[in-house]
Amino acid sequence: MxxxxxxxxxxxxxxxxxxxxxxxxxxxxxxxxxxxxxxxxxxxxxxxxxHRHNVVQRSLALVLAALLLYVPANFLPIMQLHLLGQSSDDTVWSGVVGLYNTGMRGVAVVVFLCSMAIPLLKLLCQLAVLLSIRLNIGRSYGLLLYRIYHHLRDWGMLEVYFMGVLVAMVKLVDLAELSLGLGLACFISLLLVQVWLEVVMSPHQIWSALSGEDLHACD
Structure with missing residues (x-):
């Protein structure tokens, strides 16, 4: 203390x-x-x-895992809806497209930014920051990207989107036959990996390593 x-x-x-x-x-x-x-x-x-050990190595592993999960989480079916003999596969991307096609373009843009674009941009910023520390190159750019990442943190709302999916499932379960898709498992995994990454990637150590105060802060 x-x-x-x-x-x-x-x-x-x-x-x-x-x-x-x-x-x-x-x-x-x-x-x-x-x-x-x-x-x-x-x-x-x-x-x-x-002061956590092996911050860069562990964080890099989690960032790469999150990037691998990003595509299936957003483009594989989250749930399959069967109603009156018809079936539809719902994904995060199809939800954005559906909102846009029904005239709710502003809502579609917000959902796209908060559930797809900004989470991906956050991961890319984290990857670039970690690589700048790991390879000891471009740390001034790493500082800029880490500042951008901190400004984006409050705009990546995967957990809010996930709660929306759960609410939709609860409301639809009595109206139609629902089956969960592989996309939901990938989406939950992506959310958990990002939460784990927030814990492992110690801000104090990252700032110290980027600013040159302690080059061994992330060891």
Missing amino acids: SEPADPHQLADLPLNDLVACHECDLLMRKPVLKQDEKAHCPRCGYELYA
Whole structure:
């Protein structure tokens, strides 16, 4: 657990030696962590940052797994609907196209951006950032892409789309025969991999490695 810094000593400390809690804004001296240790705010208990091992290698594996899952998650059938002798396969992409063709073009654009375009852009940004650290090239571009990624985080809403799919299934199950498709398994896997990636890809270590403060921060 980090210790709050004496306010009279803060002016004498460089900014790199200070950290502020994101929850209660307590300013404190940045603790030096060993592998797998975590720093918590002494006032509110919020986790400030953690030092995880093999961050780049583990994150790269998860990013590549997410990219492999992206296409089947969006273009394979999530569910098959059987009604009055007719069957239809519903995918994420067909949902976007259906909204567009029925005149709800604004909604279609929002769904496309939040469920397909932005999640893919986030993964590509993460991949480029990790490769810049791994290969030790273009770290200035990596900093820019990591900033872009953080601005995009709140716009990738796979979990919201997934909840919408669950609600639709509950409402349709009494009206027609439903069968789950392989796309749903890929979509859930993609969502879980991205959540895991958020945990593994420690922001503090990534920022430190990109800025050159600690070239071994992600080891």
